[in-house]
Amino acid sequence: xxCPQCSKNHHYSAGPICKCGYHFILSPKEDLKITxxxxxxxxxxxxxxxxIRYTRTQLYTASYRLKELRRRKxxxxxxxxxxxxxSLMVLFAxxxxxxxxxxxxxxxxxxxxxxxxxxxxxxxxxPFFKTKPHYFPAWENTLRQWTAAGQSIPGLLTNPTYQxxxxxxxxxxxxxxYGINRILLxxxxxxxxxxxxxxxxxxxxxxxxxxxxxxxxxxxxxxxxLNATPAPDVFLLHQEDNGEFxxxxxxxxxxxxxAKIHDLGFLKTQTQSSKxxxxxxxxxxxxxxxxxxxxxxxxLLGRAINSLQTIGSLATEAERKAYQxxxxxDPILIYETSFWSIDWDSDDDxxxxxx
Numbered sequence: 001x002x003c004p005q006c007s008k009n010h011h012y013s014a015g016p017i018c019k020c021g022y023h024f025i026l027s028p029k030e031d032l033k034i035t036x037x038x039x040x041x042x043x044x045x046x047x048x049x050x051x052i053r054y055t056r057t058q059l060y061t062a063s064y065r066l067k068e069l070r071r072r073k074x075x076x077x078x079x080x081x082x083x084x085x086x087s088l089m090v091l092f093a094x095x096x097x098x099x100x101x102x103x104x105x106x107x108x109x110x111x112x113x114x115x116x117x118x119x120x121x122x123x124x125x126x127p128f129f130k131t132k133p134h135y136f137p138a139w140e141n142t143l144r145q146w147t148a149a150g151q152s153i154p155g156l157l158t159n160p161t162y163q164x165x166x167x168x169x170x171x172x173x174x175x176x177x178y179g180i181n182r183i184l185l186x187x188x189x190x191x192x193x194x195x196x197x198x199x200x201x202x203x204x205x206x207x208x209x210x211x212x213x214x215x216x217x218x219x220x221x222x223x224x225x226l227n228a229t230p231a232p233d234v235f236l237l238h239q240e241d242n243g244e245f246x247x248x249x250x251x252x253x254x255x256x257x258x259a260k261i262h263d264l265g266f267l268k269t270q271t272q273s274s275k276x277x278x279x280x281x282x283x284x285x286x287x288x289x290x291x292x293x294x295x296x297x298x299x300l301l302g303r304a305i306n307s308l309q310t311i312g313s314l315a316t317e318a319e320r321k322a323y324q325x326x327x328x329x330d331p332i333l334i335y336e337t338s339f340w341s342i343d344w345d346s347d348d349d350x351x352x353x354x355x
Contacts, residue, residue, distance in 0.1 A: 001028060001036070005018065005021075005022040008020070010024070012028065025146060030142075032134050032138050038066070042059060043062075043154070045065060045066060046293065047155040048294070048295065054157065054194070054290075055156070056157075057284065057290045058290050060133070060134070061293055064133040067134070133279065133280060134283075157193050160189045160193065161193045161196075161215075162215030162217070181205040182205065182234070183206060183209075183234045184206050184209075184234075184236075184305075186210050186238065187245055188239075188288070189210060189214050191288075192208050192214060195208050198298070200301070206232075209222055226253060226257045227254055231257050233260050234259045234260065235262050235263075237264050237289055238265075243267070246263045249261060262305075264310050265310035266287055266312055267312060270310055270316070271287055273312070277312065289301075300318075
């Protein structure tokens with residue numbers, strides 16, 4: 001185990017306390033095989049090196065991304081080893097064929113050939129075996145174990161941020177200075193907090209609230225805007241469903257309002273067309289929009305609002321483009337997060353995968 005405090009390797013048999021005094025909480029012997037150092041790397045991935053706020057679901061997604069990154073590294077190492085074996089095999093064949101080496105050298109040549117053949121078969125089949133997310137109940141247990149030990153998870157959203165009716169300062173200047181171009185209705189306070197605390201509302205000129213008027217100091221302003229002429233467009237963001245949230249949102253609007261409603265998702269019919277969402281839905285159901293790490297989510301959401309598409313269809317489109325891009329240079333045909341131009345969410349982020 002690598003100590004997250006002094007970065008030195010600590011043998012499991014030496015006990016839970018490192019020489020530097022750090023007390024290990026998680027054990028690599030448990031089902032998920034998550035160590036303290038890996039858990040810190042997961043936090044850094046979810047928080048963008050402590051620059052953004054994030055949810056428990058996004059922390060879970062970060063663990064999957066790191067698991068995926070490790071698998072890709074292992075694949076590249078195996079590919080390198082196989083190439084070396086093939087090179088040695090060709091070299092031995094040439095040397096034996098030219099009588100530089102005696103025929104007895106075939107004793108070495110034969111095992112190399114068998115190893116290279118087996119490695120090649122594994123490499124060919126490897127892309128068809130997708131990285132699976134951690135078993136979600138076991139992941140939740142790991143979180144409880146971490147917090148029970150008194151360890152903090154900086155940046156994690158736990159409780160609603162806006163508790164009373166008093167206006168809360170925005171991360172940037174008041175949104176009224178930008179003008180209200182649209183209203184975004186969410187189905188949870190957690191989504192509202194995630195987007196507002198990371199400044200999505202000011203960057204996109206929108207009011208963000210729930211159907212239950214959370215946060216309260218935004219609800220009155222939203223009602224005034226909906227009764228104005230022209231009324232801003234209303235966008236919906238919610239957990240996976242078959243259109244139930246859209247029906248509830250239609251009742252939320254004043255009768256005389258001319259605002260148009262656009263459902264950004266998630267819709268069940270579209271989440272199953274995305275490979276990433278389909279994989280994650282086997283562990284989390286129903287899926288929520290924060291299944292994407294925040295840089296991905298903000299990028300998807302911004303594009304969905306401007307193009308009047310759903311985030312599910314845009315995610316599928318991004319996967320197809322990443323697939324086409326990866327086939328030109330990478331034998332592993334998986335969903336590429338590097339398609340999004342976010343430095344800390346790409347594979348070239350310094351290789352911080354918690355090793």
